[in-house]
Amino acid sequence: MRSASESTGSLLSRYSPYGFDEMFSATGTVRPSYAPLQQRLLHLTSAELERRHRIADLTMQRQGITFTVYGRNKGVERIMPFDPIPRIIPADEWDLIDRGLKQRVRALNLFVHDIYHQRQILKDGVVPTELVLGASGYRRELHGIDVARDIYIHISGIDLIRDEHGKYLVLEDNCRTPSGVSYVLKNRQVMKEVFPLLFQQYDVLPIDDYASNLRSMLRYVAPGGVQDPTIVVLSPGVYNSAYYEHSFLARQMGVELVEGRDLVFDGGQIAMRTTRGLQRIDVIYRRVDDDFLDPLAFRRDSQLGVAGLLGAYRSGQVTLVNGVGTGVCDDKGIYPFVPDIIRYYLGEDAILPNVETFRPLIPAHRQHILSNLDKLVVKAVDGSGGYGMLIGPASTAPQREEFAAKIKANPRGYIAQPTITLSSHPTFIGEHLEGRHIDLRPFVLYGEEIKILPGGLTRVALPRGSLVVNSSQGGGSKDTWVLGRGGST
Amino acid sequence: MLSRVAENLFWISRYVERAENLARVLNDAFHLELDAVGLHGGDSDVKGPRDQVLNVLAGQDRFELTWDPRESEGMLTNLTFDSTRSHSLLSMISRARENARATQDTLSPESWSQLNQLYLALTRSKSRKQFEASPYRFYDRVKRSCILFHALVDSTMPRNEAFYFLEVGRFIERIDMISRVLNVWFSAAGEGEKTAEHSLRLVYWTGLLRSCSAYEAYLKRYHERLDAESIVQYLVLDLDFPRSMRFCVGRCLESLRGITGGAGQRTGTEAERRLGRLESELRYADIHEVFARGLPNFLSGVQDTCAKIVEEMQRAYFLT
Numbered sequence: 001m002r003s004a005s006e007s008t009g010s011l012l013s014r015y016s017p018y019g020f021d022e023m024f025s026a027t028g029t030v031r032p033s034y035a036p037l038q039q040r041l042l043h044l045t046s047a048e049l050e051r052r053h054r055i056a057d058l059t060m061q062r063q064g065i066t067f068t069v070y071g072r073n074k075g076v077e078r079i080m081p082f083d084p085i086p087r088i089i090p091a092d093e094w095d096l097i098d099r100g101l102k103q104r105v106r107a108l109n110l111f112v113h114d115i116y117h118q119r120q121i122l123k124d125g126v127v128p129t130e131l132v133l134g135a136s137g138y139r140r141e142l143h144g145i146d147v148a149r150d151i152y153i154h155i156s157g158i159d160l161i162r163d164e165h166g167k168y169l170v171l172e173d174n175c176r177t178p179s180g181v182s183y184v185l186k187n188r189q190v191m192k193e194v195f196p197l198l199f200q201q202y203d204v205l206p207i208d209d210y211a212s213n214l215r216s217m218l219r220y221v222a223p224g225g226v227q228d229p230t231i232v233v234l235s236p237g238v239y240n241s242a243y244y245e246h247s248f249l250a251r252q253m254g255v256e257l258v259e260g261r262d263l264v265f266d267g268g269q270i271a272m273r274t275t276r277g278l279q280r281i282d283v284i285y286r287r288v289d290d291d292f293l294d295p296l297a298f299r300r301d302s303q304l305g306v307a308g309l310l311g312a313y314r315s316g317q318v319t320l321v322n323g324v325g326t327g328v329c330d331d332k333g334i335y336p337f338v339p340d341i342i343r344y345y346l347g348e349d350a351i352l353p354n355v356e357t358f359r360p361l362i363p364a365h366r367q368h369i370l371s372n373l374d375k376l377v378v379k380a381v382d383g384s385g386g387y388g389m390l391i392g393p394a395s396t397a398p399q400r401e402e403f404a405a406k407i408k409a410n411p412r413g414y415i416a417q418p419t420i421t422l423s424s425h426p427t428f429i430g431e432h433l434e435g436r437h438i439d440l441r442p443f444v445l446y447g448e449e450i451k452i453l454p455g456g457l458t459r460v461a462l463p464r465g466s467l468v469v470n471s472s473q474g475g476g477s478k479d480t481w482v483l484g485r486g487g488s489t
Numbered sequence: 490m491l492s493r494v495a496e497n498l499f500w501i502s503r504y505v506e507r508a509e510n511l512a513r514v515l516n517d518a519f520h521l522e523l524d525a526v527g528l529h530g531g532d533s534d535v536k537g538p539r540d541q542v543l544n545v546l547a548g549q550d551r552f553e554l555t556w557d558p559r560e561s562e563g564m565l566t567n568l569t570f571d572s573t574r575s576h577s578l579l580s581m582i583s584r585a586r587e588n589a590r591a592t593q594d595t596l597s598p599e600s601w602s603q604l605n606q607l608y609l610a611l612t613r614s615k616s617r618k619q620f621e622a623s624p625y626r627f628y629d630r631v632k633r634s635c636i637l638f639h640a641l642v643d644s645t646m647p648r649n650e651a652f653y654f655l656e657v658g659r660f661i662e663r664i665d666m667i668s669r670v671l672n673v674w675f676s677a678a679g680e681g682e683k684t685a686e687h688s689l690r691l692v693y694w695t696g697l698l699r700s701c702s703a704y705e706a707y708l709k710r711y712h713e714r715l716d717a718e719s720i721v722q723y724l725v726l727d728l729d730f731p732r733s734m735r736f737c738v739g740r741c742l743e744s745l746r747g748i749t750g751g752a753g754q755r756t757g758t759e760a761e762r763r764l765g766r767l768e769s770e771l772r773y774a775d776i777h778e779v780f781a782r783g784l785p786n787f788l789s790g791v792q793d794t795c796a797k798i799v800e801e802m803q804r805a806y807f808l809t
Binding site for chain 2: 062063237238243244247248250251261262273274275
């Protein structure tokens with residue numbers, strides 16, 4: 001039996017911040033935005049936190065808020081580990097992120113439009129032509145095709161990290177079918193149910209209008225002349241790792257969740273098979289990759305798409321969200337040029353800087369990469385989800401040799417970045433709070449205007465010292481609070 | 490509504506209803522076996538209630554008797570947990586849940602969560618221990634969970650196509666099950682009529698009524714009179730009892746009309762026409778007539794109609 005004095009504050013009693021800590025400054029004092037939270041935590045015992053934590057897990061399990069992990073025989077359904085200590089972003093920091101993301105996505109969208117039309121940026125030599133036309137996400141079938149409202153990147157998730165000084169950097173752009181937004185919304189809901197006390201004294205910006213914003217955006221980009229468009233969400237099906245999210249978003253928007261087999265190309269248009277016959281579809285929020293959309297145009301073995309879909313898209317009969325071919329702008333080979341892309345189209349400096357990146361195609365860079373493999377992070381340009389990466393400081397000699405050979409054989413296929421010690425955040429581990437590394441994926445909607453969901457998905461690397469936050473690699477998530485101008489009250 | 494989703498919904502509630510009925514039937518088998526063994530003195534050549542259960546299930550799909558029927562416990566465990574058998578309770582709930590997972594956006598969150606919880610409970614390792622500790626309580630819990638699913642559908646879903654497809658699946662399954670149960674029990678009771686004594690017959694009739702949750706309701710209507718005609722009258726022709734065939738046919742027909750949107754003026758689909766005919770047959774049937782025609786004939790006619798209705802629904806709604 002513990003005495004009251006011992007148990008009070010025991011959650012944080014052994015806490016030692018390392019790297020840039022979100023809650024405590026280098027001198028160990030609590031940052032102002034976290035002070036009310038710290039007060040709350042002082043009055044919470046670890047047993048109580050553990051009890052509520054378990055309720056949160058159970059809630060998610062019962063509602064089937066799961067993702068599927070591949071690799072084992074059939075795929076295992078898991079809940080994403082949920083950490084109950086919220087991440088708090090003060091208003092001024094969020095203001096910077098908000099402006100930076102809007103700028104970045106606007107420029108990337110102009111870039112995609114340019115690539116599929118005049119290609120002025122290539123003619124002006126700002127981005128090497130061979131990098132763009134050789135990118136795995138480039139779709140020559142779309143050249144010269146106009147899309148509704150000239151918007152390609154309707155939905156994006158831009159991964160941000162903070163370096164050792166707390167500076168926000170863009171780590172990666174996800175402009176195809178980024179996932180995770182359902183966890184953002186569910187985390188908030190569960191947090192409110194299970195830890196209502198923590199919300200007191202905070203003015204947290206609400207996020208519950210995401211689905212209605214998403215729907216308005218989808219309506220806005222309907223083919224010209226369609227007044228009341230029929231919108232659907234296209235999912236690869238129940239075995240896809242993000243299936244929960246697809247069904248969640250369809251439900252929240254009140255639209256049908258369809259699979260490829262529900263759709264048919266009919267007289268130049270796309271229709272779905274319903275109990276009352278075929279019904280025309282105008283806008284498809286597709287969560288199927290470009291390659292699988294249409295077996296006539298792309299992969300012939302695809303069972304997930306609809307034969308004829310690309311034809312209907314090209315002729316403007318149906319809008320696809322995101323547009324086809326946006327992979328050309330979130331390619332890791334293009335990433336180093338994004339600040340130049342922003343300057344080229346908008347005449348502005350990037351508000352949110354990139355992580356310094358080395359490209360093996362440049363001889364001096366290649367030399368640097370090969371002699372510093374133990375310090376760098378090497379990424380395959382077409383890899384995602386934490387697959388196909390080398391984290392130098394955590395690697396073995398044979399792994400480094402393997403990557404050196406790969407880089408020499410295919411310099412176009414890799415980039416390298418210095419290992420950045422992500423910021424860390426108090427996280428509930430066992431009976432105490434310990435620092436764990438986190439990143440942030442805010443979600444950007446591009447419709448009549450660009451709207452950013454306040455906060456986003458904070459992913460946390462649960463093993464001590466790990467820098468890999470991907471859910472497929474054992475990462476968890478936190479609720480993310482963006483404070484209003486009032487901050488904490 | 491999407492054809493694929495409509496078909497999914499139909500099967501979700503059908504599987505849940507079937508699982509509930511299986512839980513009932515297995516539970517009764519377990520209990521009756523104890524009574525019956527006492528009555529026929531443990532003579533294993535006499536067909537016990539356990540065999541009835543197997544016969545009821547045998548009618549469904551392709552049921553294989555691959556275990557020693559004398560091992561009652563193994564049989565119960567298999568029919569409950571063996572995920573390689575398509576008839577086990579676990580398989581049915583897994584299929585219903587898998588369909589529901591693919592249709593989450595159409596079900597209400599409450600009803601999806603209920604089915605998901607039932608599935609999680611059955612697949613947890615604790616569930617076998619609970620089963621071994623008390624099969625009776627275990628089956629009762631499953632039964633209640635299934636009923637709760639339907640209740641949540643009923644009280645949280647708007648009366649739209651989705652709801653009506655769920656209803657049709659549920660009541661078609663129930664009609665089908667009632668006819669199977671009656672068929673098996675009456676053919677067994679027919680044999681029993683000649684040889685066995687009154688007390689054994691009583692055990693059978695009571696068991697039949699219990700497996701339809703009808704025992705007490707029946708007694709309130711017919712008091713102590715336990716005879717074949719009254720029982721069939723009650724389980725087939727009664728208008729008010731929720732597990733009587735006529736009641737289920739009525740609900741099924743209402744839901745089919747809900748799907749077509751017609752209020753009876755139009756003939757609607759072929760499925761609606763067939764079900765309508767069965768409904769009026771039950772409405773105007775006389776119990777003596779049913780027995781004169783032969784109960785087995787009558788019941789197999791009902792099963793045919795059910796099968797035809799499902800075929801028609803396939804054609805009209807699922808394969809567009």
